[in-house]
Amino acid sequence: xxxxxxxxxxxxxxxxxxxxxxxxxxxxxxxxxxxxxxxxxxxxxxxxxxxxxxxxxxxxxxxxxxxxxxxxxxxxxxxxxxxxxxxxxxxxxxxxxxxxxxxxxxxxxxxxxxxxxxxxxxxxxxxxxxxxxxxxxxxxxxxxxxxxxxxxxxxxxxxxxxxxxxxxxxxxxxxxxxxxxxxxxxxxxxxxxxxxxxxxxxxxxxxxxxxxxxxxxxxxxxxxxxxxxxxxxxxxxxxxxxxxxxxxxxxxxxxxxxxxxxxxxxxxxxxxxxxxxxxxxxxxxxxxxxxxxxxxxxxxxxxxxxxxxxxxxxxxxxxxxxxxxxxxxxxx
Amino acid sequence: xxxxxxxxxxxxxxxxxxxxxxxxxxxxxxxxxxxxxxxxxxxxxxxxxxxxxxxxxxxxxxxxxxxxxxxxxxxxxxxxxxxxxxxxxxxxxxxxxxxxxxxxxxxxxxxxxxxxxxxxxxxxxxxxxxxxxxxxxxxxxxxxxxxxxxxxxxxxxxxxxxxxxxxxxxxxxxxxxxxxxxxxxxxxxxxxxxxxxxxxxxxxxxxxxxxxxxxxxxxxxxxxxxxxxxxxxxxxxxxxxxxxxxxxxxxxxxxxxxxxxxxxxxxxxxxxxxxxxxxxxxxxxxxxxxxxxxxxxxxxxxxxxxxxxxxxxxxxxxxxxxxxxxxxxxxxxxxxxxxxxxxxxxxxxxxxxxxxxxxxxxxxxxxxxxxxxxxxxxxxxxxxxxxxxxxxxxxxxxxxxxxxxxxxxxxxxxxxxxxxxx
Numbered sequence: 001x002x003x004x005x006x007x008x009x010x011x012x013x014x015x016x017x018x019x020x021x022x023x024x025x026x027x028x029x030x031x032x033x034x035x036x037x038x039x040x041x042x043x044x045x046x047x048x049x050x051x052x053x054x055x056x057x058x059x060x061x062x063x064x065x066x067x068x069x070x071x072x073x074x075x076x077x078x079x080x081x082x083x084x085x086x087x088x089x090x091x092x093x094x095x096x097x098x099x100x101x102x103x104x105x106x107x108x109x110x111x112x113x114x115x116x117x118x119x120x121x122x123x124x125x126x127x128x129x130x131x132x133x134x135x136x137x138x139x140x141x142x143x144x145x146x147x148x149x150x151x152x153x154x155x156x157x158x159x160x161x162x163x164x165x166x167x168x169x170x171x172x173x174x175x176x177x178x179x180x181x182x183x184x185x186x187x188x189x190x191x192x193x194x195x196x197x198x199x200x201x202x203x204x205x206x207x208x209x210x211x212x213x214x215x216x217x218x219x220x221x222x223x224x225x226x227x228x229x230x231x232x233x234x235x236x237x238x239x240x241x242x243x244x245x246x247x248x249x250x251x252x253x254x255x256x257x258x259x260x261x262x263x264x265x266x267x268x269x270x271x272x273x274x275x276x277x278x279x280x281x282x283x284x285x286x287x288x289x290x291x292x293x294x295x296x297x298x299x300x301x302x303x304x305x306x307x308x309x310x311x312x313x314x315x316x317x318x319x320x321x322x323x324x325x326x327x328x329x330x331x332x
Numbered sequence: 333x334x335x336x337x338x339x340x341x342x343x344x345x346x347x348x349x350x351x352x353x354x355x356x357x358x359x360x361x362x363x364x365x366x367x368x369x370x371x372x373x374x375x376x377x378x379x380x381x382x383x384x385x386x387x388x389x390x391x392x393x394x395x396x397x398x399x400x401x402x403x404x405x406x407x408x409x410x411x412x413x414x415x416x417x418x419x420x421x422x423x424x425x426x427x428x429x430x431x432x433x434x435x436x437x438x439x440x441x442x443x444x445x446x447x448x449x450x451x452x453x454x455x456x457x458x459x460x461x462x463x464x465x466x467x468x469x470x471x472x473x474x475x476x477x478x479x480x481x482x483x484x485x486x487x488x489x490x491x492x493x494x495x496x497x498x499x500x501x502x503x504x505x506x507x508x509x510x511x512x513x514x515x516x517x518x519x520x521x522x523x524x525x526x527x528x529x530x531x532x533x534x535x536x537x538x539x540x541x542x543x544x545x546x547x548x549x550x551x552x553x554x555x556x557x558x559x560x561x562x563x564x565x566x567x568x569x570x571x572x573x574x575x576x577x578x579x580x581x582x583x584x585x586x587x588x589x590x591x592x593x594x595x596x597x598x599x600x601x602x603x604x605x606x607x608x609x610x611x612x613x614x615x616x617x618x619x620x621x622x623x624x625x626x627x628x629x630x631x632x633x634x635x636x637x638x639x640x641x642x643x644x645x646x647x648x649x650x651x652x653x654x655x656x657x658x659x660x661x662x663x664x665x666x667x668x669x670x671x672x673x674x675x676x677x678x679x680x681x682x683x684x685x686x687x688x689x690x691x692x693x694x695x696x697x698x699x700x701x702x703x704x705x706x707x708x709x710x711x712x713x714x715x716x717x718x719x720x721x722x723x724x725x726x727x728x729x730x731x732x733x734x735x736x737x738x739x740x741x742x743x744x745x746x747x748x749x750x751x752x753x754x
Contacts, residue, residue: 030671031662033467040681057676059467065497077460080394081468083660085460101487104448105457112431113446115439116654148653154688171654227420289732307617 011187017157018048018122018178021164022086024194026056032168033078035062035071036088045090046124046183068098075119076106076173084168089123092135092177106173107148120167122176125153126218126268127305127316129181136305136312138217138269142245143175150199151246153177157188159243162197172201179217186221200244202252206240211262211329214253214279216242219266219317226322235330239256245275245323253279254287261292262329266322271299293332298325335562337546343622344388345545349379349601351626352390352403355412358634359419363580367638369421370432375400377543378509381477383407384548385505385568388556389475394461396445396454396476397434398507400574404477405434411440412630416637418552424636430651443472451482455491455504462500462564465696469666473559475503475552481512483526496533501559503552504567509574514586527569535565542570543600546607555669555684572600 012020026032034052036044040063043050046302053061064071068089075085089095102121102207109115127136143149150172154160160178167174205220206227215223220241227237238256241251257263263283265276280295306312337345342671356374364370375382382403389408395657399406402415417425418432426436427446437446447454465472478488483506495502506526510517524528531539536558540551547735555566559737573595577584608614669675688697 027673030668041682043680051680053678054680054712055673055677057671058676059671060676062463062498065490065493067456067493069453069487070459070490070494073453073456073487073491074460077445077462077474078464078467080457080461081447081464081470082660083464083467084660101453101456101465102448104450105453108448111652112435113427113437114651114658115437115446116658116660118654118660148560150653154518171656171658171660 010189012157012190013184013187014154014157014160014178015046015048015183017161017188018164019050020163020190021053021168022049023055025084025086025165025168026052026060026128027223028194029084029168030060031082032084032086033060033062034086034088035064035075035250037064037066037071037090039063039088044088046180048124048178049088062076067069069101072098072101072106072121072167073120075121076101076109076117079117080115084118084120086120086122086168089121091131091135091136091137092123092139094127095121095143095175096124098185099142102143102149102173102175103146105272106147109148110172111148116171117173118171120164120174120176121172122164122167124180124183126179126181127300127312128218128268130226130307130309130312131180131305132307133304138177138265138267138300139305140175140177140245141269141273141275143276145233148173150174150244151177151245152199152244153179153217153219155179155182155205155241155245157186158190159203159241161190162195163199163243164177165194166196166199169196174199177217182221193319197243200247200249202243202249203241204238204252204256205241206237206239208236208260209251210236210260211326212238212240212253212256212260213264213266213326214242214256216245216275217268219268222317222319223266223322225319226326229319229323230330231325233327235326237326242275248275248278248282250282250286253283254290257283257287258290261290262332264298264322264326264329266298266317268300268317271297272302274299293329296325296329298322337549339613341387342608343618345383345549346601346604346608346614346619347622347626348383348387348403348407349545350623351412351629352379352383353601353625354630355415356402358630359416360580362416362420362634367457368419370419371579371581372419373399373433373579374574374576375402377595377599378507379403380545380548380604381505381507381542381570381572381672384545385475385477385552385570387549388552389473390556391532392413392443392470393472393556394443394445394458394465394474396437396447396458396474398447398451398454398477398482399434399481400479400507401477402434405444408444409631410438410444413633413636416634417640420637420640421642422637422640423643423647424640426539427648445476450485450487452478452485452491454478454489455488456494457491459491459495459500459502459565462495462502462559463498466501467671468662468664470663471560471665473501473503473504473556473564475556477505477507478747479512480506480508480510480517480520480526482513482678483529484512484520492529492533492535492567496535497567500560500565501553501562503559504565505552506567506569507572508569509542510591511584511587513578513580513582514584525569527567528723530567535567536563537567537569539569539571543595543598543603545600545604546722573598618715627690741753 386404527537
């Protein structure tokens with residue numbers, strides 16, 4: 001770890017890491033512009049874009065009407081001129097309002113008529129903060145089912161910054177999910193120099209021998225906690241953080257399954273149609289011989305995200321649920 | 333105001349309208365021979381709209397067509413073979429067979445954005461192109477078309493709201509062809525003119541006879557010039573008539589026969605031919621020369637398309653992502669220093685004139701609209717720096733605004749005296 005000088009460098013939250021990525025990319029490249037609701041003068045509902053307006057001015061930091069289709073449509077139009085717009089959904093739940101613009105326009109442009117759409121659509125997602133059914137969603141799988149998009153959902157400040165920079169420099173429409181439960185809860189020391197994290201590569205967060213837990217976003221931390229508990233019971237779990245859902249790093253999953261022979265997928269998204277099903281199918285197709293047991297899933301209930309703390313706790317996966325599933329799987 | 337059209341420009345308008353009609357006429361025949369893949373949508377009777385409006389654009393300007401704007405594509409420089417190959421799903425088509433009809437574009441040379449079938453989405457997109465062009469200092473104007481039917485979509489209203497609040501150099505042509513598939517305008521929109529909706533966005537509009545190509549051109553030219561001068565966006569509603577069904581499969585039996593007859597008597601090409609003759613702009617020889625040229629060009633273009641292969645099956649899996657196949661670079665026409673610190677730095681605070689109060693002298697929410705420009709430039713702006721792209725200290729612009737202010741009526745759409753028929 002760090003020397004004294006580096007240790008003195010500030011510990012940075014995920015929110016601050018994302019803000020830094022925006023600042024640095026806008027500083028580096030005047031073709032990067034930001035637009036969204038309340039992102040300028042107010043600095044964004046979560047203050048991710050705070051200070052951007054003062055530094056880069058209203059031509060580059062554009063406060064828009066509450067009109068998600070207009071925001072994404074305008075971002076597409078800007079991108080056709082070689083600009084690299086970063087559009088914010090105030091809450092990622094609101095991406096439902098511009099579903100058509102994202103899936104039929106942005107995602108299909110390159111395939112159909114050879115027009116790259118280098119835009120980033122970012123916003124706070126996920127539950128556990130008592131946001132209720134319209135401010136807690138994990139709508140990533142609507143879009144994982146859309147060829148032409150890239151989907152990023154990081155779990156650490158380092159990855160959030162590096163992946164957002166990669167997303168801004170990418171030539172494709174990228175959806176960047178920011179788990180709001182993690183915004184201010186985890187801190188990390190970041191490199192002083194410019195760095196990026198490659199899109200489409202998973203990371204091994206904890207090496208292990210007995211079983212593989214594949215997860216992403218906030219559930220990576222839940223899975224790591226579970227792995228620590230499992231270790232006390234003599235079960236050595238490997239935890240893989242997908243980081244990118246589209247394209248999915250199949251090789252990283254296969255490599256881990258080859259080693260542990262058991263796979264548990266944990267996600268905060270609801271179970272039916274969640275990425276665990278897709279991963280299970282991939283493993284059946286590509287690594288069936290390596291499996292010693294069924295692919296297990298821990299996911300949210302197939303319901304909207306409920307409001308009351310007791311209900312939301314019941315809805316969300318947690319450490320206990322992951323430990324219980326892993327224990328069962330380890331028996332094979 | 334714009335210059336009157338030269339003889340050559342008058343002949344251009346005829347050439348493109350006739351090219352549009354003859355091209356589509358050939359496609360109907362190809363359709364009956366099963367050589368068109370999928371549906372075929374006719375713009376018969378609407379050629380004056382596509383041609384007249386697109387003719388007002390300059391080469392640097394951007395447009396996005398709808399399905400019935402073949403004429404606009406031709407005017408912008410698309411060769412007829414691209415229209416043939418698109419409809420026949422050939423590998424030589426602009427989309428290499430990935431999509432059909434007018435669904436193709438050209439970012440680099442012709443500045444055309446491809447449409448999608450979901451109506452209205454091009455309005456925010458072309459607003460974004462307009463905003464981006466202004467940001468880059470390109471002085472471009474963007475244009476798209478929307479039907480009477482598409483003007484009911486959410487994207488239409490979201491896009492117009494953003495365009496108006498940004499004062500984007502964007503022209504929206506509302507192509508009122510009376511029918512949204514089988515539903516007449518009266519059952520969709522309970523206002524007299526679709527252009528009246530401009531009032532709600534504080535922007536100016538115009539209503540013109542869509543079957544009078546010169547009237548369409550004149551209105552479009554004025555709108556384009558106004559936008560280029562920083563007084564966008566603008567709406568032009570053109571009244572026209574879809575003379576066929578929604579597509580080839582639809583016999584349009586729901587349209588009253590008399591309605592077809594009414595509009596047939598106002599056919600844009602027949603009217604324009606008469607106009608050219610009466611005004612001695614051409615003679616029979618010139619007409620036959622142009623017609624022969626069109627025939628020759630279409631023969632060649634159609635042959636090219638018919639001789640072209642369908643795309644190889646293995647290309648279906650390619651091209652979903654841009655993996656470095658495109659070099660993306662913005663074309664800057666202004667110093668980048670203007671948009672980077674320290675010059676870009678701004679005071680992050682709002683000023684709200686009259687505090688939005690009902691009874692204050694200026695009244696209302698203090699928003700500035702292009703229909704009612706701010707009265708005094710010394711008034712506090714409602715955003716940190718406006719107008720975008722012109723710089724906060726652009727005295728010439730402010731003077732323009734002041735000079736223009738008394739001429740305009742607040743909250744009243746400006747309808748052109750060119751309005752005819754109906």
